[in-house]
Amino acid sequence: GAGVSQSPRYKVAKRGQDVALRCDPISGHVSLFWYQQALGQGPEFLTYFQNEAQLDKSGLPSDRFFAERPEGSVSTLKIQRTQQEDSAVYLCASSLGQGALLLNYGYTFGSGTRLTVV
Amino acid sequence: AQSVTQLGSHVSVSEGALVLLRCNYSSSVPPYLFWYVQYPNQGLQLLLKYTSAATLVKGINGFEAEFKKSETSFHLTKPSAHMSDAAEYFCAVTDNQAGTALIFGKGTTLSVSS
Numbered sequence: 001g002a003g004v005s006q007s008p009r010y011k012v013a014k015r016g017q018d019v020a021l022r023c024d025p026i027s028g029h030v031s032l033f034w035y036q037q038a039l040g041q042g043p044e045f046l047t048y049f050q051n052e053a054q055l056d057k058s059g060l061p062s063d064r065f066f067a068e069r070p071e072g073s074v075s076t077l078k079i080q081r082t083q084q085e086d087s088a089v090y091l092c093a094s095s096l097g098q099g100a101l102l103l104n105y106g107y108t109f110g111s112g113t114r115l116t117v118v
Numbered sequence: 119a120q121s122v123t124q125l126g127s128h129v130s131v132s133e134g135a136l137v138l139l140r141c142n143y144s145s146s147v148p149p150y151l152f153w154y155v156q157y158p159n160q161g162l163q164l165l166l167k168y169t170s171a172a173t174l175v176k177g178i179n180g181f182e183a184e185f186k187k188s189e190t191s192f193h194l195t196k197p198s199a200h201m202s203d204a205a206e207y208f209c210a211v212t213d214n215q216a217g218t219a220l221i222f223g224k225g226t227t228l229s230v231s232s
Contacts, residue, residue: 042208042222109161
């Protein structure tokens with residue numbers, strides 16, 4: 001596609017419910033990032049994939065958060081037993097570059113999924 | 119550890135006035151610095167980036183930023199504000215390590231009045 005597509009755009013979950021957020025990166029983009037943006041804050045790094053390999057998951061806030069990219073394209077961020085503090089916009093970004101070339105190619109961000117936990 | 123500090127969570131200017139959004143960074147290695155803009159309900163759009171070439175970086179929509187190592191700053195400027203510039207602006211930093219993610223500031227909301 002022309003851009004990074006995220007679905008759903010909005011998700012309301014009851015506390016304790018599991019949710020799955022989807023990211024369709026630009027075709028051919030090797031690198032994929034997930035970020036969490038709380039209200040009034042800047043995005044915070046969650047995890048990074050290079051193709052299907054999850055190279056960095058240091059930003060995942062708890063073991064309730066899990067991300068996968070099994071075929072090196074579409075990625076899913078799963079949050080188990082959602083809590084109110086999980087309410088945020090979840091942004092996905094992809095890049096044609098990898099490693100040091102990430103900075104040359106840059107990142108393209110999706111519009112995000114706004115998760116509200118009630 | 120790397121970090122960025124954006125001074126002023128909200129900046130208001132009149133249309134046609136100078137825009138100055140402040141960003142200071144902290145990094146133990148030569149940084150790569152970025153400015154992104156975010157319009158409501160949209161993703162982040164890159165305005166410009168510094169990657170150790172020229173210290174004065176020109177971006178889209180008439181914005182530019184100057185990397186000042188002595189001041190650890192990367193302030194964003196635009197000579198004349200337009201109503202369409204009203205948005206949230208984020209400064210971000212990373213280093214040259216492979217796969218390193220962007221570290222964002224908390225953002226500055228720019229309001230432009232007529």
